[in-house]
Amino acid sequence: MEPGAIHLVRINTGEDLLDGITEYVTGAGIQAAWLTYLGAVSRASLRYYDQGQRIYRDFELDQHLEVLSGVGNVSLLDGAPFVHTHAAFAGSDGKAIGGHLNSGTTVWALEVRIQELIGDPLIRDPDDCTSLSLWGGTL
Numbered sequence: 001m002e003p004g005a006i007h008l009v010r011i012n013t014g015e016d017l018l019d020g021i022t023e024y025v026t027g028a029g030i031q032a033a034w035l036t037y038l039g040a041v042s043r044a045s046l047r048y049y050d051q052g053q054r055i056y057r058d059f060e061l062d063q064h065l066e067v068l069s070g071v072g073n074v075s076l077l078d079g080a081p082f083v084h085t086h087a088a089f090a091g092s093d094g095k096a097i098g099g100h101l102n103s104g105t106t107v108w109a110l111e112v113r114i115q116e117l118i119g120d121p122l123i124r125d126p127d128d129c130t131s132l133s134l135w136g137g138t139l
Contacts, residue, residue: 004116011110018083018103021112025074025081031121037070037112044089045104054131058102065089068096075122077133082124
């Protein structure tokens with residue numbers, strides 16, 4: 001894969017963070033990308049993957065938080081663009097918490113940098129070892 005166009009995107013106040021990024025990449029026809037973001041949210045919905053149980057454990061933070069760092073990628077899952085992203089947040093006490101971003105995170109202000117990747121898109125396939133959908137084939 002080769003670096004392609006860079007997209008600078010603002011997700012509006014009140015929008016769902018994950019849905020906003022997904023809607024943008026789908027509308028722009030982006031099938032592979034690397035992304036980073038920063039800003040603030042009024043509520044965060046996260047997940048932690050329990051490796052022993054092989055299930056996601058969801059948790060929510062119903063408070064105003066700074067987005068210290070958000071990083072993720074775009075690949076294809078079941079033929080559609082899939083945004084996989086993790087984020088680190090901090091509250092008013094400066095303590096950080098993070099995890100796998102889930103739908104239900106409400107944006108207060110957010111700026112996203114999406115680096116499109118040119119070439120054959122990465123396709124997510126079920127992985128027997130982890131029970132996750134991971135990039136398939138040889139990279």
